Amino acid sequence: MNAAVRDLDEAREPALSIVIPVLNEMDNVVPLAREILAALAPALDFEILFVDDGSTDATVDRIRTLRAEIPTLRLLRHSKRCGQSAAIRTGVRAARAQWIATLDGDCQNDPRDLPRMLAVLEQDRAVRLITGHRRSRQDAWIRRLSSRIANTIRRAVLHDETPDTGCGIKLFHRATFLEVPAFDHMHRFLPALFQREGAKVVSIDVRHRPREHGRSKYGVGNRLWAGIVDLIGVRWLMRRSTAHAHAMEEPS
Secondary structure: OOOHHHHHHHOOOOOOOEEEEEEOOOHHHHHHHHHHHHHHOOOOOEEEEEEEOOOOHHHHHHHHHHHHHOOOOOOOOEOOOHHHHHHHHHHHOOOOOOOOEEOOOOOOOOHHHHHHHHHHHHHHOEEEEEEEOOOOOOOOOOHHHHHHHHHHHHHHHHHOOOOOOOOOOOEEHHHHHHHHHOOOOOOHHHHHHHHHHOOEEEEEEEOOOOOOOOOOOHHHHEEEHHHHHHHHHHHHHHOOOOOOOOOOOOOO
């Protein structure tokens, strides 16, 4: 690809930016990128943004090897570990598309669900966030139990009508995302935060797969209990929302 063609390609706004936060996922990043390519190309113009959150294994090197086969792949790196929410926000801020898809970097989300999410958006242009619901979740029982408890408490407190906010596969409007308050673990409260902005949120059933490589970065301690603490803060934000205040300009 010559420089002129490359510059033109970079200037063109893609239809979708796919943001993938990763931490020590060296055995997952290559197959995940290739699955995305198989699910979306050549029907859709998209870019893939891997955001490395301070990996200490070969994750970054593996991502670099993909550049030859996926020209629209981009790599962003945190100099130190900042957390999944910070990595997602880094990717969204750097993204060039108006619509963002997120996937976890562990290959448990299935990229084949992305066209189904895009179809929902085509049917209802008022939607600003589509979140996945893992009905048949392929995780250890303790993780399923802790998530079930956290989701039950969250729905009771926030009334966001979303069954599974922890699912990594989502599709959302970039500008709306950048309006919501940023804090650690905020990615688990996106439905409520989008609703705080007056945005329409829907949930659809998605596939979920067992983790085959690497180790999870979350356990009961940093999922369930931290989530309950964060819930208090989100409830405070919801009760003090000014998102629905509208002003009208008087005619001259």
